[in-house]
Amino acid sequence: MKRSQFWLWAAALATYAFLYIPLAVVVLFSFNDSVLNAEWVGFTTRWYVKLLHDDDMLHAAANSLLIALASSSVATLLGAMAGLAMHRYRPRWLPFLVLTPVAMPEILLGVSLLLFFRQVLDLSLGLFSILAAHITFSIGFVAVIVRARLAGMDESTFEAARNLGATPWATFRRVTLPLIMPALVAGFLMAFTLSIDDFVITFFVAGVGVNTLPLQIYSMIKVAVTPEVNAISTLLMALTLTLILIASRIAPDVLKGRA
């Protein structure tokens, strides 16, 4: 191996280590039999058992799941429409509307929705405002995935269907929908992951009544570092990891598209 090659590998490995060591420590200490996250004492699963009996945590988890399911379903529908519209009819305003919420700092979307719900609609914050916020930032991701899928396809495929006697609806059902299905599944999983992970925007629009998992973790780590946080973090990691792997199996180019 050449010397320059050696240094390249060393630098890259160091960066991978930088990325993975902190998370490995979190996972490791979730099995540590000590209240303090300081030194390894022994193996235990008691923090996971404790999680199961933590009503606040369970409540937050249920909320997160409910919100993620609902918001990603709606976002997949609206995002698919937006992706189709951007690809096929190219209205000038749509890319702006769809992509800006994705590109701007999350805090701006958070505060603007806070103002909107409290000041204009005079609604108390809660499930509805969180749902609306999550759908808003997820639409763009789904739309981009769907549009990329459509852009990779031969436009005459859809014309061929019409030409062979299919009505617009039959064309959609028999040709377009099956062809964009991988993008829809990947988009749904992406929206689900984004929703279940979101902290910043939810933080502004959640109000006092509703708690989600990230909000619960936030309030816990603001106070103290406890192994219970490690346990819930590990579980969350396992969940998103699974979702990402499923998404990458269904549409391998999606992960690259995210950049």
Add this chain to the structure above:
Amino acid sequence: MALLEIRNVTRRFGSLEAVKDVSIAIEAGEFFTLLGPSGCGKTTILRMIAGFDVPDEGEILLDGKSLSGVPPEKRPLHTVFQSYALFPHMTVAGNIAFPLEMAGKSALEIRRRVDETLALVHLEDKAGSFPHELSGGQKQRVALARGLVNQPRLLLLDEPLGALDAKLRVEMQIELIALQREVGITFIFVTHSQQEALALSHRIAVMKDGRVEQLDEPDKLYSAPANRFVADFIGKINLIEVEVTSSSKVLLGLCAAGLGEIAATDPRPIAVGERGVFALRPELIRVFGHRESADLKNRFEGVVRELLYLGDVTLYKVELANGCLIEALMPNAAPGRAKFHEVGDAVAVCWRHDAGVYLRN
């Protein structure tokens, strides 16, 4: 009544007129070709027939009934797309069954017709394959089968052979002719290849910049082009600038600057003094040694400047007295002899008085 009538159709894209006042009538059973360079409007016409585009002016009639307002799926015609546009998520059989399903045919009939059509294009063993598993020629056949299976009144073919390699293209041309004869369906074929158009069609419309330049049978197009563009676009041709010096009933006297009198024929009454071009196919010119005599009216002395030995024929480029280069194609029919002349030889080019065509400017 013509099967399909395109009546004064104009189509604009912004300030560009893609199709300008085109009128064409296509008869049932015809193999009709729209020929022209890219951007001439031929594909736009095809898309308007299929219903993917609408004329700004004029109308298109099928069996005497206007097609305007009829959506693509309600038109009794199918298209073979340039890219084939096979549905990637359906098998070959699924693709071919699609138009039958859309037409609401029974499962039994669909099965029978799919099998028949697969046999027609020799793809019986590929029924369960997916498009990405097929070769270019096989995809082409599936696209054809899919277009034909529901027996449309018209089959539109948009440069369907463009993606195939040269050898396969010739094979498919022969198959296309046989297929069209067998099914008896009217074909409208779009291509930019004059060779393909000449080989396949009953009639050809040569297009340029949105207009039909000439509409005729292949041999007429070749031997009697209507204008300079058609003459130049189809096959190789020599063009000589001339002025009309005499015109009787059939005979035409032309004068080329620095060359002299050219005898030609033209049944049209043409005014003396008119300027135009004289168009002459290379294979109608004979090249003789300059001392050999030839019993032909048109005989001009020149020097061989270049020659291209092509095996079956040899192409000579002869410089005439006025400096213009004439191309002549001579068959190498005599056994054991490859060339008749060398570069630098003094020769005479000759042709019959009815060999060329006078084209008005």
Add this chain to the structure above:
Amino acid sequence: MSAARTQPAGLSKWVVTLPPTIFLLVFFLVPALIVALAGFRETGEFGGLAPWPGLSLDAYRFLLGDVIYLEIFARSFLVAALTTLLCIVFAYPLAWLIARSPKQRRDVLVLLVILPFASNFLVRIYAWIMLLGPANLLYTPFAVIVGMVYAHLPFMVLPLYINLEKHDPALLEAAQDLGANAWTRFWRVTFPLSLPGIFSGSALVFIPVLGMFAVPELLGGTGDILIGNLIKEQFLENRDWPLGSALSIMLTACVLLLAGLAAWAAKRGLHGTEAVS
């Protein structure tokens, strides 16, 4: 012939275009405009906004009148710039290595970069609380920078990798053949060609860092607050909504400026790349 796709689209066009458009108008554009407007309103008696039509320039006057705000903006830009720079330094060797790896190994290496980023954002910050706490580095500017780099590194690796992967290896061989050593080859060929990747990566890192409040809040000390913390404070603690809105508008302006700059730079860089490849 995309211009030819003018067959009357009719109903289907509106069926797919209208629902997302209306949704985003209501939940994105209208709220954004309200923030813009709220910056010119007066604060209510009990926080929030005063009843209509309390228009004033107070919020902006207040912002510009106190040097502390300017300082926080400057610090935010500094932190964002430093984070971006460190991300470039860390991401470059990694992206380069992935791009030069055999094809079948690349996807796995890319996935390895993305995976930690798939864990919850707070978990990733929490990991550093655990690591830096015992070392007595928590609640320092150093901790803030580490957290920022950690949270945004993949955003730099991916665009860089996508750019570097496209480089033709023959270019480097040509440079070597013409007498350039390894160092010169990097600076004269690879680096200039990778500028578009660096620009888009920088936009993806710089902009989110500028608005970040969680990292300084959880890892930083009291002196490490950035624009994001300021905005959050106005909306959730002081309930000074006009001031919070004015701050948000200024942040938006900065972001738009930067995004425009990055787009312009990437475009120029791209032209250069095309000319070479």
